[in-house]
Amino acid sequence: AQSVAQPEDQVNVAEGNPLTVKCTYSVSGNPYLFWYVQYPNRGLQFLLKYITGDNLVKGSYGFEAEFNKSQTSFHLKKPSALVSDSALYFCAVRDLGAGSYQLTFGKGTKLSVIP
Amino acid sequence: NAGVTQTPKFRVLKTGQSMTLLCAQDMNHEYMYWYRQDPGMGLRLIHYSVGEGTTAKGEVPDGYNVSRLKKQNFLLGLESAAPSQTSVYFCASGGQSLHGYTFGSGTRLTVV
Numbered sequence: 001a002q003s004v005a006q007p008e009d010q011v012n013v014a015e016g017n018p019l020t021v022k023c024t025y026s027v028s029g030n031p032y033l034f035w036y037v038q039y040p041n042r043g044l045q046f047l048l049k050y051i052t053g054d055n056l057v058k059g060s061y062g063f064e065a066e067f068n069k070s071q072t073s074f075h076l077k078k079p080s081a082l083v084s085d086s087a088l089y090f091c092a093v094r095d096l097g098a099g100s101y102q103l104t105f106g107k108g109t110k111l112s113v114i115p
Numbered sequence: 116n117a118g119v120t121q122t123p124k125f126r127v128l129k130t131g132q133s134m135t136l137l138c139a140q141d142m143n144h145e146y147m148y149w150y151r152q153d154p155g156m157g158l159r160l161i162h163y164s165v166g167e168g169t170t171a172k173g174e175v176p177d178g179y180n181v182s183r184l185k186k187q188n189f190l191l192g193l194e195s196a197a198p199s200q201t202s203v204y205f206c207a208s209g210g211q212s213l214h215g216y217t218f219g220s221g222t223r224l225t226v227v
Contacts, residue, residue: 105157
C-alpha cells in the first residue's frame, strides 16, 4: 500500500525567510511524487513532480523539492517566502513500482507567510 | 482552454435524493479520478478509472457509483445522499506520459 504523511498541519514563516513543507512517503516500489497548491475556494494546481533523475526538482513559482530515498522524504522548499505563497499544500504519491494507478494525497499543510 | 471541467459547481441536496456529478477532460487522458476533500482529512480517493469502460474503487467508495462510458467523461453518482456526503468533490485526469495530473475546480455539495 502507498501512503503519504505531512507531519505539520500548519507552517508559519516570515516574508523573505526560507520555507520548508515536509512530506514523507511509503511505497513498495519506486515512487512518483508530486506537490500541489490550493488557494482558497480553488482547485489544486500542480507545482512540481519527481519520477527519476536529479534529486532536486525545480517547479513553478520558485519552489523546489528534494527527493531523499533513504529518508523516504520529498520536502518542498523555497529560498524566500512571499505573502502570496500562503495557501494549502499537498504532497502526493503514486507507486509506479507496484503498478498502482492510484494517486494518494497527504492531509495537507497550511502555509502562512507573515508580512 | 484545455483542462478538466466539472459540473455543477454548487449543489444542495436533501437527504435521500440522488444526483450525478460530471467530469469532462479534453486532453485525451487515460486515467481519471474522483476525490472528496474534507477539513483535516485531505483528499480521499473515491473511485478511479484507467481507461474507457473501466472503473475501480478507491479509499472511500461506499455510497457512490461511477461510470466511464466515454474516454473524456467520468461520472460520479450519489444514489441516496446522506449528510456525511457533504463535501467538496474534485475530479482529476492524467495520461500515461506521466506529465502530471490536472484537477477540476471542484463541486461543493451540501446535503441537508
